[in-house]
Amino acid sequence: MARLSIVTDNPRPASRPERSAKAEQTRQTIIDAAMRLFRTHGYDKATMRAIADEAGVSIGNAYYYFSSKEHLIQAYYDGINAEHAERAAATLTTATSFADRLAGVLLAWVDVAEPYHEFAGKFFKNAAEPSSPLSPFSDDSEATRLAAIDLHRQVVDGSDIKLAKALRAELPELMWLLQMGVVLFWVHDTSDGQRRTRQLVEQAVPVIDRALRLTRIPGVRGLVDDVVGLVRTIKPTAG
């Protein structure tokens, strides 16, 4: 699993990004230990003490590198995202229809995330707090979020779908929101292998595809402009 540390928790000011080789190694050791324990014992059992033990460092040292358990989890989060991008690439290079591409990308996420489902509930809890750096809407997650949105831009751009320019520009962001919705459903989905989530994706994607193709109907056009305007108003201006 590739490990992009997109969202870092660097204890040093940004102006001095270097870190000694040994420190970097210790840092990675801690991450690896945490991964191992999260996987084998779950979130609750993987206490900071256990992680520190497993990594062969003191508790205090773990906190020197990661200012909270949440920040430690961030590596997990990034790992899933990186794996998702990797896996989605297969779909993005082969499929041409919008529906296939979107379904492929969404199902790729479900596939990638499956091993973490049990863990995800606990993770999700932390991510839900607005002030948490793990929140998908937080400033800290911006890089991760933009990468995910970009993935959806590729879904659109590489597809055969015809859309109004304004809609095409905003659509990837809306699709990212859709993906957040899928994640929400997935987290609550207790069916085996998250069967119901896959069903949701497979059933929803054609409907979305159909809806998007309807946007070219004259009577619907005005509505689309309204939606785009709404998205633009709401979107970026933090605060």
Add this chain to the structure above:
Amino acid sequence: MARLSIVTDNPRPASRPERSAKAEQTRQTIIDAAMRLFRTHGYDKATMRAIADEAGVSIGNAYYYFSSKEHLIQAYYDGINAEHAERAAATLTTATSFADRLAGVLLAWVDVAEPYHEFAGKFFKNAAEPSSPLSPFSDDSEATRLAAIDLHRQVVDGSDIKLAKALRAELPELMWLLQMGVVLFWVHDTSDGQRRTRQLVEQAVPVIDRALRLTRIPGVRGLVDDVVGLVRTIKPTAG
């Protein structure tokens, strides 16, 4: 503020619902103490010890009545919902257009919830965990959820909007989902008085209204059936 304890945390089996008058009183004392501290000192400062102290009982006793801090918060949750229903009634008896009714109900929620905004982040965190009884999707919250959905049914039924039968049946549930979306936005909204959330509601409602009226256009009709089918597939069958 009315206090409907819709979702109770009864330590005794459901077959023996009675509780001594004194016990009931102690229970209420604890709730009141918790409310006071949540309001005055916020979620973090309102420790179980502080709450027990304020209520004049021991920590263990507080846990006898509420099996976790989350369950104690439930009263808060219910209180907001009850107040919302009360406040929404004004709109529901006067407004006749669908847009006005929906906007009125959603804005009523923002009004009612405003004092709790700071607190809400912490609350939301707990509610986000799927296994939490506080989750709006949990079995424990079913009564509360159904009440909220019913509120939206009143919005639809009392309005002048014309809709296909199937859509009309599912719409209240979709509107409840919309409300959850508004709540999500609201939680993350740091503008003063949650100005941006109000803006979102005011701008989104006319768009929704317009979209619903478009559902009668021939070409759109099939799409609506698909959406209804999708909602029905996904909705109830827990697990």
Add this chain to the structure above:
DNA sequence: CGCAAGAGTTGAACATGTTCAAGAATAAGG
């Protein structure tokens, strides 16, 4: 080398949600 400044490391201590064995108060049955 010698030394100062900073990086890296430590574990005891703290705060808080939660549990639990034990006891006190109350209710039920005779």
Add this chain to the structure above:
DNA sequence: CCTTATTCTTGAACATGTTCAACTCTTGCG
């Protein structure tokens, strides 16, 4: 009233995320 079962109450004890003052090691510089 006495006995017994049940409800109610208690606070010490526990687990765990987090902090912090102190310590050791490394680096840079004369």
